[in-house]
Amino acid sequence: MRTGIATVCLSGTLKEKMQACAIAGFDGIEIFEQDLVTSPLSPEDIRKMAADLGLGLDLYQPFRDFDGVTPDLLKANLKRAEAKFKLMARLGMDTILVCSNVATATIDDDQLRAEQLALLAALAGDHGVKVAYEALAWGKHVNDYEHAYRLVEAVDHPNLGTCLDSFHILSRDWDTAPIEDINADKIFFVQVADAPKLSMDVLSWSRHYRVFPGEGQFELAKFMGHVVRAGYTGPVSLEVFNDVFRQSDVERTAVDAMRSLIWLEEQSAKWLAGTSAETAAAGTSEQKAAGRRRYPMELATLPKVNEPAGFNFAEVKADDTAQLEKLLGQLGFEFEGRHRTKDVQLWTMGQARVIINEQAALHTEPAIAALGFDVDSPVIASARAQQLKAPVVSRKVQADEEVFQGISAPDSTEIFLCQGSPDGTAAWTQEFGEGLEHPRAAQTAVIDHVNLAQPWQHFDEAVLFYTSALALEPQPFAEVPSPSGLVRSQVMQASNGAVRLVLNLAPVQQASAPKTYQEHIAFAVDDLVATARSARERGLEFLQIPANYYEDLDARFDLEPGFLATLKELNLLYDRDANGEFLHFYTATVGSVFFEMVERRGNYDGYGAPNAPVRHAVQYDSLHRA
């Protein structure tokens, strides 16, 4: 698959954009006219730079408001087009995008439109240019890709084809299956963009909220599958207008973009294999032959991973680790000893393993540093992640120690891909303390979920990262009110719930306000009340829940008075839904990290969302008093 990206997706100057695209490994780019017009580089400079960078200049765009106009305007439009064709010759470009008319179309007549497009195609032919005509979702008269293609067919000129843009098609809910009936020679270009499903006018949606494939909710693998079946072999190019990407670091965004295409390529191949297998299983021999048919576009695949089976460990770091040690001890964790060669400690509670890293730089406040995930094969998972352009992180190991495959997540958390074991143990723990699995208290526990704060520039990138590299599934997002603004909360989880990651997009902080957003690790136990009582005996500082909360809880759930009193006494929070119950409590915060203990009763699958505002408010309040 030939990969491409429109320069409008990225921040910076044309030169910066082109360099970033080359570094990220794109085959070609679309030149967005405004990037050219505002650039000090001459067309010849741009052509040379692209050649030096190994970047194809695959599409010049956009040429607007051409078709369905009055004769006078047509004359002006053809003159305008000729100027652009000449410019394209200097750039060494041969394909231009012409969008269906939005502003100046006064005549709604397919025959007239075809005549006008025929004139454009003839002029383009004289200049060796191919015109890719695209139906904008909000085109005045032409807003459906099948309509645009009918016009292309009617004109029947070698220099006129169509451009398929997933946003314009999927935002309008057009059926994508008929793409397969389009003559592939007439598909001059394919643009892909994903988007969250929003109920708003399609123009604003398109101009501000497009995201890269895998970061939204469109069925892009299916769209691409139809395109491949049509026999298209040209560039698959990202055209993503996004307010955040326009403000983000250009090289980061280009890598995020490239990752989305690599992932889309794999997903499209999967979709094709899935539907071909269905056809082959159920159909006639002719259909079975079709099911085995190979398509001209070659789709690269990636090393396969299944979703992780669990958390292997969580790692926190600090330059002074005393507070972390105290908190874990009070929660009931056991100190398992130090690593035999590194300044790290291991603390466990059942299968919940926490590493305290003492190697942090001076003045490092306690923070979450790394997460380990149990995968089938760390080497394969690491290969996949690297092919998805995840940055590799490495840690020094001695000859006889376990080598961890590590990658860096968009928020810089280190992600380690670990060998899981059926009994939930981890071989590397032998490198700690006396290397003995001594008997422990009956308390069993696992890491239930981890909550990470994401910088606003990298939130969408993080969703794609965990989806593509770790096979976690994004859940519908929630918004939680906090005293310093709404917190956007996106759960990424394994389908069996064994791994749950909560990505929180915190409000932009005021310079004058204390940092009110923190990260945490939640551990699940069998008996939260007992855990809380023991922790209290050990002197744990609980997050103090307001009395008003318990009154409201009672009004909402009509709880048994003794139970309500226990909740209140121990600062426990409570939630209930149709599937079960949820009890939890939080510790005080040290540095930017705190801990949560949870108990899931029945099949409760949430995170106590109605209680999140209480936590935010109490944490804000204690920071403001401090």
Next chain:
Amino acid sequence: MRTGIATVCLSGTLKEKMQACAIAGFDGIEIFEQDLVTSPLSPEDIRKMAADLGLGLDLYQPFRDFDGVTPDLLKANLKRAEAKFKLMARLGMDTILVCSNVATATIDDDQLRAEQLALLAALAGDHGVKVAYEALAWGKHVNDYEHAYRLVEAVDHPNLGTCLDSFHILSRDWDTAPIEDINADKIFFVQVADAPKLSMDVLSWSRHYRVFPGEGQFELAKFMGHVVRAGYTGPVSLEVFNDVFRQSDVERTAVDAMRSLIWLEEQSAKWLAGTSAETAAAGTSEQKAAGRRRYPMELATLPKVNEPAGFNFAEVKADDTAQLEKLLGQLGFEFEGRHRTKDVQLWTMGQARVIINEQAALHTEPAIAALGFDVDSPVIASARAQQLKAPVVSRKVQADEEVFQGISAPDSTEIFLCQGSPDGTAAWTQEFGEGLEHPRAAQTAVIDHVNLAQPWQHFDEAVLFYTSALALEPQPFAEVPSPSGLVRSQVMQASNGAVRLVLNLAPVQQASAPKTYQEHIAFAVDDLVATARSARERGLEFLQIPANYYEDLDARFDLEPGFLATLKELNLLYDRDANGEFLHFYTATVGSVFFEMVERRGNYDGYGAPNAPVRHAVQYDSLHRA
């Protein structure tokens, strides 16, 4: 008019919110339940604090999903309501908001709804509570205020009334005139919110994009006029869910909120006076009597101002002013001398006056510091601004010098209200140099517009500030692409175009990126080409416009070759619309300020918007190279 505000409009804890509301001068507040539930303050503490702060606790809200439910659910709902009524007794509150059912309504039957509401009203009566029933715009069955009122009428219980919320009414385009037919005794509460006209689902619109009156596009004065005519005398309370306000400084936002109600009060009185006058002029004697009728709600008025007649001056400051002096000199400004007692210089070009303030603190980069506006009466305008809670700024003056009335704009620019004169001169210039109006070159010039960068937290506040204090009119906003993101651009102008202010909301800057956004002052001259030639002779450093721009300009406008060559030679930008032409150029930037020279031909009324991306790109590029 009794003023109020819901705690959900503001950031911070309940205590911080209440204090900010009291400081801003609100009469009362609505307690949003979540703020209570998450607060460590007991209901009794809150009651006492409100009393101490002189704040009424006017409404408890929200109580959701009550009506149109199954008998089981009704029972649970009544129990839930009773808990809240008891809580309200401890708070000393007597009115609760009940929203029409969104989630649990299964029975769409007005008679059943009325029966259930009657039970609620009876229970409320037992506890001395008044229930204000409100139709949410997205209520499952009840989403129209007239429908909600019909139910209230049907129940006919002294403890059941309705709540009118401008958002729920105006977002659905319901006719507001029938408000006048509602029995005022049954209007238990009125909530006001403004909003920009957005085409999106009404729930998201409501939860994220509401703004304070005067910051959006709703016809709120008319809405309030109908409410006043209905005979309502209770609180008029702001309920504004806004993502930005939730993150902004609580005291600032409370003042912004209060300003919006003061302004709305005046606008409502004006609307009433206007429509009454119409009725009186055109109608029967009965209608004439109605036109003169006084309504029970007393609406305070403000000192009146007309829109400003022009810019009196602009002031820039720096600790080293050499670069500013050089730029102005090269542009053709004349140095008029120093002030007789202060370290400030006066530079003029025709009626364009620029003060260079040398009194800046060490290491102050050149920046725009103040703007003077010509108003009919500086004292009246200042009184108005102060009643609108604009912070006053003052400057030291000697006994015989002109006293400037100054206020501080939301972005901290100092705004001075100056005595205009019919011939465009300014008396205070006599305090400079030799106090002589010596003859000048024929060049005439005025300040055409000033472009100010607004912090994202204060953009809406700035719109209301200039609307209410200076009688400028917001124009439809534009979005300009720049290499570091989209720039939102909001023109505020006097209807005759004599004062034009452009408020720009720049993208949030990356810590790693150079500051790419600047402010500028634009001067209008009669002959831009001559001005540019003279400036070039004087060695002015023009912002360099890329050659690609002129090619595109030619393709778009088909310009006369000699004229195009002149534009290119002098780095001039060009725009044209149906009304006229626009020529302009920019200087290089010093500190955060640069200058623009413009020539308006015919009735061109814009700002060369198509050229703005070019300016942003070139400025970004030069910063990145520096």
